[in-house]
Amino acid sequence: MFDDWARSYQAFVLDLHHRSPRAAFLLEWLGDKDISGSGPEVDLFKKKAAAARQAITEMGRRNGVRAIEFVTYDSIGAKLEQSGCAHHDNLKDHRITADWIERIIDGHPGIWDGK
DSSP states (O other): OHHHHHHHHHHHHHHHHHHSTTOOEEEEOOOTTTSOSOSHHHHHHHHHHHHHHHHHHHHHHHTTOSOEEEEOGGGTGGGOOOOSGGGOOOHHHHHHHHHHHHHHHHTOHHHHTOO
8 A cells, every 4th residue: 555655646746846847845754753663564664665755756856856855743743732623733733833844945945945
């Protein structure tokens, strides 16, 4: 199932690139907290996630994607209350996430300012 997801995600990014060839991509990705635990199944999942990330990166390079930045919620996850419906983010969580994304964008001025 993961392999199908990875291929679909790669196709999605390529399709977006074809629609907006000058776009830079900020992609939510699996973090350490998303892949926790130990054992052979967890190790295999981590390897598949790393391979999928590499495949997306290489596909981007081959097709002229300006930039692909993979981000995880690991750095802000502990700050999120997720007290919205069905444990989704609440308004405060959305503000934390928005500020975090702004910091990522501001940290790469040459990529995100259209140059």
